[in-house]
Amino acid sequence: MPIPSDTGSSAERPLAGVRVLAIENFVAGPFASMWLADAGAEVVKIERRDGGDFSRALTPTRTDDEGRDRSLAFLRTNRNKKSVTLDLKHAEGKRVFKELAAQADVLIENLRPGVMDELGLGWPVLSALNPRLVYVAISGFGHDDILPSPYTQRPAFDIVGQAMSGLMHRAEREHDRPVYLGFSLADIEAGILGAYGAMLALFQRHVTGKGKMVDISLYDACVALNEVSVAMYSATRKPAKPGVHPVTAPFGTYRASDGDIVIAVVGEPTWERFCIALGRRDLLEDERFKDGISRRRNIEALDANIAPWLSARTREEAVDALTAVGVPASLVNTEADLFDCPHVAARNMILTLNDPAWGPVQVAGNPVKLSGVPEAATGLPPTLGEHTDDVLRQWLGTSDERIAALRGSRVI
Template sequence: MFGTSRPLEGIKVLAIENFLAGPYCTMWLADAGAEVVKVEPRGMGEMARNTSPLKQDEEGRARSLSLLRANRNKKSVTLDLKNPEGRAVFLELAKESDILVENLRAGAMDKLGLGYDALSKLNPALIYVGISGFGQKNILPSPYMEHPAFDIVGQALSGLMYRPERQDDRPTYLGFSLADIEAGILGAHGATLALIQRGRTGKGQMVDVSLYDACLILNEISVAMFSGEKVKSKPGLHAVTAPFGSYQAKDGYIVIAVLGEHIWQRFCKAVDQPELVDDPRFKDGISRNQANDELTACFAPWLQARTQTEAVSDLIEAGVPASIVNDIDGVFDCPHVKAREMLMTIDDPLWGEVKIVGNPIKMSDVPSVEAKLPPDLGQDTDAVLKSWLGKNEKEISSLRESEAI
């Protein structure tokens, strides 16, 4: 079924990355076959290496569970970018690279003399992916560019924290790194687009991804509704339809997704209330959305008389999208997740067998992704300096003595 090659084989990626957004981006590139080299500070490495939870080996060296999440299939090189010799090695690596990915605060690489302006002169074919809170100075500079930002800032500014259902008017953090993950995906997408364009023009370019922007595109329906209808979407509800959300059955919650009048008619028949089709309170999606509480009361007895499995089975048989609501343990037992290889096992020397999420992009002529361990700090320094730059043992020893690597 599958071929033996990957689409980005032969592509060299240099990564200056911390935590999640940058590492997620380069992990997708590594899964696609690119050779990804993490450039990390001497001694401590990238910040995810020291983020709890941690386990220590017999020699007291800490190993973070966080590192396992987004660093499979990469190599690690240690460099001191403030050391003149270390900086010179970095420039040599950048000259040999196809893609550079960094998710430092906007402008941090410029202060080191290693930003897009400098590197594009050195390597005009370089694709420079900058992931930051509010974007870079080079394309469409934001007045917030200098502000520090983590994932939650993107969720807050984009309006997403007002979308979940909640007990009062307090905005709700979504509980996971949505902005980081989405920005990482967009960074990988932008890098591949730039590769295609470079194939036509021979020129590299900057790809500028903002955490704020990455969240805002996910709130697009609220943007359209507020612009066109001058209304704010109700928390926890779809903006233009109902029933669309989570509902309680006899033994737990299910979701029901009615979108369009043809599915509304199927739903009414499935819950044994065909007369609701002609009820003027529920004449269309907007009306049903506005009368959501009344509508829910109409079919709540039908749900409460059935288990999750029974209710979902009846709805699916009628052609209504529905499912049980999994907590995370349900994901581990889900036959879809197993069939689609969406949980991968990393056998870590300290943590043991750890499940991480797999690659959601399945291709008919590309082999399944392997889950190789994240690299130990600096484990590939010598090998990369030899294979990328042709340095010999004496040159590498000299760099180590000067604490450049």
């Protein structure tokens, strides 16, 4: 669903005037910087001269009129940014980068821990150069600068965070093997936390005048998401059954006459309303169902009482009856359903990017809504190196002669 472009001035956006350098690939870092860009920050993406962000080459791709491959993966995570190509292994490239870092408010990187230090561009160097810099590092297991991990140097993609945190044991059915959750949960959560950490550090800088290093781990992000299982195992020393809520019922997917819905009963007031909706006040007197733990323990008997009511109703009828009395319930949507959902349209949660190769492509919108702040523009992701000259001129006052020399030396 297309939305109007941002009609307000950039000064109306909360991060207007904030400069962000992003050295990023794939998902976690790009999501963090994209949300800052949506909020009005000027995000300059520093990319390799040869290929740029690795996600530019991820399939599926389509070729534009100029023969450039444009990846759908890159479209998802890089709107409203600028691209500068820079060889960080070249001495002059390092010099230019340091000059840019001296002008930046925030740096976001999701390279392997130690790579920036090996380049001579890590937190100790850049913070000495620019004491106000907020340095956000996103990695699989964190950096040794703050809290060292024995796994720091292990490679990690999203699925590793999901697996090690126990989340992959939560979704499967009992006796099935653990399953990947099917989307980049660890990466996206790490990106959210990276943006959140940047905001915390910027707020503290307003008080102290000094920046901070923000250290985000995919593994840590997923452990935080699995908090209910951590608490329950600590209290009971028993693993929660997979695919179900550990402390309440009915809570999960249920079958109506024409398809699936979800029902979420948490707490006894909601249970009472649920029984009223079913016309089964007698269930309130059944000792097997006296509280959430009891209902979970006797789930088969509980489901046997719910099934006849559901089988006599369509999905819409069941959801309407439950929500009318205050029981959380909904349809189980497919991806296609999102494009027809009135909530998604009203909340601008699907944006349209008019890409020169893909044409109109819909991507997920920004879920953070602020009063008095217009929706973010749906600017296309930058082509590789598209803004190199402009950024060098505007941030550093670089002359045309020096830009030509840098290009001639293959630094940019």
